[in-house]
Structure formats: C-alpha cells, structure tokens
Amino acid sequence: MDLPLYRTKGRALGVVFEHMNVLGATASAGGILDLPSLILKVTKYPVELVLSTFSNRSVSSKHIVQDISGVLFPGETMLVLGRPGSGCSTVLKALANNHAPFVEVQGRISYGNISSDEMARSFCSETVYAGEDDIHFPTLSTKNTVEFGYTLRKPATQKQSDSRFAAEQTQNMLSSLGIAHTKDTVVGDAFIRGVSGGERKRITLAEALSINSAYGSWDNPIRGLDSSSATQFLRLLKNISRQTGMSNCVSLYQASETMYQECFDRVMVLYDGQMIFCGKADEAKEYFENLGFECLGRQTTPDFLTAVTSPLERRIRPGYQSVPQDAESMAKAFRNSENYRRLNNDIASYYGQVAENVEYTQSFKEESQRIRSKLAVAKAIAPRSIFKQTYSAAIRYYQLLWGGSSYILHGPRFQCN
Structure with a gap:
C-alpha cells in the first residue's frame, strides 16, 4: 500500500533545541463564588483589564520544564517518556511552536536555520501538535x-x-x-x-x-487503540518520516518493546520537569543500569525508563550506593555523563550538516511556496x-x-x- 502522501519534498528540516525552559502561569486560588464575590469580581473586571493592558505588571509564573536540550535530524522520531505531570505535553507543545498556553518559552529552538519565531510567523502550518483529545x-x-x-x-x-x-x-x-x-x-x-x-x-x-508538515508532536496518540492498531500507526509514522524527512516527537504512556525498538531513533526521559536522559534509544537502558537502576526480568525498556522516575517502582541494583533518586540529582548526573557529551556532539553535527546547509532550508521554503495558491x-x-x-x-x-x-x-x- 502506498503511503498517504501528496508532498514528499521540502519536509526534511529536523529540529534542535538548547537549554529550553518553559514557564507557566501560577495557578491562583479558586473555588465556588458566592453572589457578593461574583458581583465584586464582575465590577473589578474593567479596572483589571485596563491595568493589565497599560501597566507593566508581570504575570506570576513558575517553571514547568527546565534546561531541556536535544536534537532530531531529518527523518528521526523521538519518544518522550515520563509519568503524568512530568512535562511531556509541555515539551511537545513547545517543540511544535504552540507557545500560546505558556507565559514564556526561553532558550533556542530552530528548524534547520529557521528560528521558532520565523516559523511561527511565516510557516505556522509546518509544525503540528496533535493533542490527546478527539474533538x-x-x-x-x-x-x-x-x-x-x-x-x-x-x-x-x-x-x-x-x-x-x-x-x-x-x-x-x-x-x-x-x-x-x-x-x-x-x-x-x-x-x-x-x-x-x-x-x-x-x-x-x-x-x-493530512497537513503533510515538516514536524509533528503527537501527545499519547495511541490512547484508546489496541496493540495492533497502535503499532500500525507508529510504523506508518516512522515510514512517512523515512520517506519524507519529517521529524516527530511522540509521548506514550504504554509502549511495547516492539514499538520502542522499531519506531523510535531517540528517547527523552523527563522527571518532574527535569530532563534526566536524552539520546539514542538503544543507549538509554544501559545508561540507567550503569547509574544503578535494575531492569526487572519481564520489564519492557519503556516501562523501565518510566519506572526510574517513580519511588515506588524503581529498583536499585545490588551493590550500588549513592544512586541519584530525585529529579535534580538525576538531571545533574546526566549532564555530567558521557551520554550528555554525545548529545552535545549530535547538536553540533546538526548545526554543521543541516542548519548550515542551505539546501535543506531552500528546499523547504521553495516547496512551501510552491504548494500555495497565488491568491x-x-x-x-x-x-x-x-x-x-x-x-x-x-x-x-x-x-x-x-x-x-x-x-x-x-x-x-x-x-x-
């Protein structure tokens, strides 16, 4: 069966991101309003609107994810793992240039040599975020x-x-x-x-x-699918990436070993908003085992990688002491590891091979313009x-x-x- 494509050229850009921090608004105290409180809130709204428009008052914010770095070469697919609330959806939205829900996205995000600002301004349909909800x-x-x-x-x-x-x-x-x-x-x-x-x-x-974009973020796309249908979709996504150069990030909460081995080139593991691993998919398990965590006999690699972020599920290998177990110390251990140095080498290679190669960006811009109507x-x-x-x-x-x-x-x- 032919792949469902009408556009195969001009989609090979990849994405690189360095020291990305995402800040969200601090949740205010809420509750059920009584009638006097409701009337007071309605009365104060015009004044607050004017103040927010003309004053320089900053919005109270907090970090959702911190110091996230990584790279996807054209045609690569990355799996993002973490427990609910660890920041997986935030990373996917930020990489798909969906920054509206956040107070600020700091750091550098580039698609080839196109900045995230230029991509949002001139090529906003080329980065797609597919959320969990089916609307x-x-x-x-x-x-x-x-x-x-x-x-x-x-x-x-x-x-x-x-x-x-x-x-x-x-x-x-x-x-x-x-x-x-x-x-x-x-x-x-x-x-x-x-x-x-x-x-x-x-x-x-x-x-x-159907958009045929250059980059896609897929937030738990296999929710509600049986194992066969889930694997079919991920294989389809991987085949599209190989043929067109499209890059993808996928978050999953239940991934089989087959999905992990066949459909993903890279993996990122998040723990309470901190990046505790990002690199080649076939290096992640060995990294955490060398750090002191034990992969149980019938545990799949994705389950093992997620389990190291759970105090109730992770197991320490016999004989290992001083194993980092909180988010901050695990993130620090990764930044001091050989795997982090390899990640930085991959980022440097991306700049040299893709970002500085005008053919990738020129092909992308020409194709984006070619498919557009003159009107x-x-x-x-x-x-x-x-x-x-x-x-x-x-x-x-x-x-x-x-x-x-x-x-x-x-x-x-x-x-x-």
Whole structure:
C-alpha cells in the first residue's frame, strides 16, 4: 500500500533545541463564588483589564520544564517518556511552536536555520501538535471530516479537481490507518452513536497527518487503540518520516518493546520537569543500569525508563550506593555523563550538516511556496485562496445542517456501555 502522501519534498528540516525552559502561569486560588464575590469580581473586571493592558505588571509564573536540550535530524522520531505531570505535553507543545498556553518559552529552538519565531510567523502550518483529545463534529461522517482537511491543504500544483484529490487522499489515509470501513459512518460522541473510540482517535490522527508538515508532536496518540492498531500507526509514522524527512516527537504512556525498538531513533526521559536522559534509544537502558537502576526480568525498556522516575517502582541494583533518586540529582548526573557529551556532539553535527546547509532550508521554503495558491493570503495557515476556503466552509456548513436535521428527525441514539 502506498503511503498517504501528496508532498514528499521540502519536509526534511529536523529540529534542535538548547537549554529550553518553559514557564507557566501560577495557578491562583479558586473555588465556588458566592453572589457578593461574583458581583465584586464582575465590577473589578474593567479596572483589571485596563491595568493589565497599560501597566507593566508581570504575570506570576513558575517553571514547568527546565534546561531541556536535544536534537532530531531529518527523518528521526523521538519518544518522550515520563509519568503524568512530568512535562511531556509541555515539551511537545513547545517543540511544535504552540507557545500560546505558556507565559514564556526561553532558550533556542530552530528548524534547520529557521528560528521558532520565523516559523511561527511565516510557516505556522509546518509544525503540528496533535493533542490527546478527539474533538469533532459528531454528525459528520468520517469521509466528510477528513476530506475537509485535504480540501484546504490541496497544493496549487495539483491538477486534479478538489473533490477527486480529497476523495483519493482520504481513501488512502483511512486505508493506511485501518478505518476505511468507517468512511460513511458518523463520527459520533458520547450521545450520538458513531464510530468506536479507537476509530475516532484514528480520525484525529488522520486529520493531523493530512497537513503533510515538516514536524509533528503527537501527545499519547495511541490512547484508546489496541496493540495492533497502535503499532500500525507508529510504523506508518516512522515510514512517512523515512520517506519524507519529517521529524516527530511522540509521548506514550504504554509502549511495547516492539514499538520502542522499531519506531523510535531517540528517547527523552523527563522527571518532574527535569530532563534526566536524552539520546539514542538503544543507549538509554544501559545508561540507567550503569547509574544503578535494575531492569526487572519481564520489564519492557519503556516501562523501565518510566519506572526510574517513580519511588515506588524503581529498583536499585545490588551493590550500588549513592544512586541519584530525585529529579535534580538525576538531571545533574546526566549532564555530567558521557551520554550528555554525545548529545552535545549530535547538536553540533546538526548545526554543521543541516542548519548550515542551505539546501535543506531552500528546499523547504521553495516547496512551501510552491504548494500555495497565488491568491492565498501571504501568512495564512491554509495554502488555498480565501475564495476556496469560503466555498469549502460553506459545503461543510451544509453537511453539518444536513447531519443535524437527520439527527433531529431520527431522534437521539445514545451509546450503551
């Protein structure tokens, strides 16, 4: 089966990041407001709005992740591991240039020799973050949902009609993800019967893949998938990376040994916002064993790497003393290790081989420009003209109206679990 691609050139950039710190707003005390408190809050809002607009008061913030460094060469895929709350999603968002949720992102992030600011300003659709949540219109069919994305992303150089291009690409994508049989089924949600939860997750992944971007962050993309479907998606992602040079970061909370060995080139391990390892995937297990941690007999490598960040799950090898066990000391041990020196050598190699090589950046910019319509707004996300976008949106609105009226006529169909 052919890979679901319409763009194979100009996607080989990779990403490098050095000493990245992400600061988030400090959570304020909250609770249920009584009526006097609510009236007072509404009364004070205009004053606070004016003060926040014209004053230089800084927002109270805290570090979410600290001193994160790493590199992804074109075509590489990195696994990000850590317990919930360790900062995995934050790192994925920061690398995908999704900085809006944060107070500040410090440090250097570059895609080839394109800075994160330039990427956000001129090529914002080339870095994609696919979150955990599956947000769709429940009354649209799978086919209509995915085709809308392809219609908006159709390259200007494609001679096919919009409908034929979208239909062919959608069929190829759905077949690659193993959900071609759901194309005429509504997506559904908790109240409208539609596709299964695992199929809905793959629809989300199909929409993200339809962009054909240069970089992608995938936040726990196999949640709700069975082992076979999860492995199928990760292999598809790896094959796309190899053929196009696209780079990816993936966070997983349940990864098999097969997934780890076949689908990932590098791995990053986070512990309470600190980076305690980043390097080649085949070096991580040996590093932590040499540090003094024991991998149990039937424990997979991803489980072992995550377990070292849990006081209840990690095991110390017999005979080892003074093993670092808190986030700060483990991060310091990594920065003093030979693996960290190799990481810095890889970063230097990336600058020499990719960032300073004009061919990578020139190919990327030329391809990004080639697929755009001459009538497209200069810095718009979609490469189509505003007229094509409006037409596609009108068709989608009609589909929503038709689906909604059908739902009203036939009545609600609740999911039975």
